[in-house]
Amino acid sequence: MRDTIVKNSIQFYEDKVVEKLRFGDLFVDRLVESEGPSFYPAYLLPEAEDKAVAKEKGWLAPCFIDLESGRLIMSVHTYVIQTSRHVVLVDTCVGNDKNRASTPQWHQQKTPWLNQLKSMGIARQQVDFVLCTHLHVDHVGWNTQLVDDRWVPTFPNAEYLFHKIEYDTWKETGDSMAVTGKGGNDGCFVDSVLPVMESGQALLVDGDHQIDENLWLESTPGHTPGHVSLHLQAGGRTAVFCGDLMHHPLQCAYPLWNSRFCADSALARLTRHRFLDDYAETGTVILAAHFAFPTAGRIVNDGSQFCFQTIRGQNMI
Ligand SMILES: [Zn+2]
Numbered sequence: 001m002r003d004t005i006v007k008n009s010i011q012f013y014e015d016k017v018v019e020k021l022r023f024g025d026l027f028v029d030r031l032v033e034s035e036g037p038s039f040y041p042a043y044l045l046p047e048a049e050d051k052a053v054a055k056e057k058g059w060l061a062p063c064f065i066d067l068e069s070g071r072l073i074m075s076v077h078t079y080v081i082q083t084s085r086h087v088v089l090v091d092t093c094v095g096n097d098k099n100r101a102s103t104p105q106w107h108q109q110k111t112p113w114l115n116q117l118k119s120m121g122i123a124r125q126q127v128d129f130v131l132c133t134h135l136h137v138d139h140v141g142w143n144t145q146l147v148d149d150r151w152v153p154t155f156p157n158a159e160y161l162f163h164k165i166e167y168d169t170w171k172e173t174g175d176s177m178a179v180t181g182k183g184g185n186d187g188c189f190v191d192s193v194l195p196v197m198e199s200g201q202a203l204l205v206d207g208d209h210q211i212d213e214n215l216w217l218e219s220t221p222g223h224t225p226g227h228v229s230l231h232l233q234a235g236g237r238t239a240v241f242c243g244d245l246m247h248h249p250l251q252c253a254y255p256l257w258n259s260r261f262c263a264d265s266a267l268a269r270l271t272r273h274r275f276l277d278d279y280a281e282t283g284t285v286i287l288a289a290h291f292a293f294p295t296a297g298r299i300v301n302d303g304s305q306f307c308f309q310t311i312r313g314q315n316m317i
Pocket of ligand 1: 136138139244289290
């Protein structure tokens with residue numbers, strides 16, 4: 001991973017204009033931690049063939065592929081959902097001050113992510129729920145922050161939702177990593193998940209857990225054993241926050257291409273294909289964890305393949 005990322009090409013957004021999506025009385029913002037040209041297609045998606053990628057450049061450029069370098073444009077972001085009663089965060093990026101030995105571009109990161117949340121009008125104390133679609137290193141980071149040399153939950157009043165299977169999986173791996181200090185998930189279980197558990201703020205949930213009348217989970221395993229997606233239904237519209245079920249819009253056209261980070265190849269393919277079948281041509285807004293700006297889109301089926309059609313915030317209002 002190390003040698004394929006251009007560290008300097010990742011942009012940190014001091015004043016990123018976020019696109020607000022509206023679903024009835026609910027609002028969804030994207031809080032960006034980093035975004036820019038990242039992996040080469042063949043690295044992120046080992047089954048990707050150059051010829052096949054070239055065929056899709058027409059609709060991927062300029063937002064999702066950098067034609068000059070050939071790198072895929074990707075993002076690490078959090079979704080911020082505001083309902084009339086709750087503030088919900090979906091995935092919490094990489095975080096600040098974390099030791100990330102096997103991913104140097106994320107090691108001891110200092111980004112304005114938390115200040116940006118504040119500038120959106122949301123104080124740490126106002127967050128009610130934090131959902132991690134899975135417990136990979138780029139989805140749990142801001143769960144905690146460093147205070148007096150201790151990792152403490154960043155959101156003191158939030159309930160953190162982790163899928164039971166996901167938690168149990170990483171509890172084993174994470175613990176052994178803490179002992180051996182070896183790569184893997186880069187120690188994030190120890191600094192970004194365990195402190196939440198120990199604080200009593202974690203709730204281990206099933207794959208169909210319901211947060212409220214507008215928000216509920218759907219089990220979407222494969223990328224990791226306990227990967228979940230979040231459904232939002234309000235104002236006659238539906239959205240699905242699908243985490244890393246797809247890493248890049250290219251996987252709409254090629255649903256069988258797994259990312260190199262998928263744990264169970266066969267199950268990841270099956271879940272992705274089923275997901276595309278289920279949501280194509282339904283108008284459902286798809287909000288993935290790493291799709292770059294403009295990020296939100298719908299799955300369309302042109303008769304021969306699926307495609308990702310972006311929408312902009314103002315179209316939703
Ligand atoms: Zn990810």
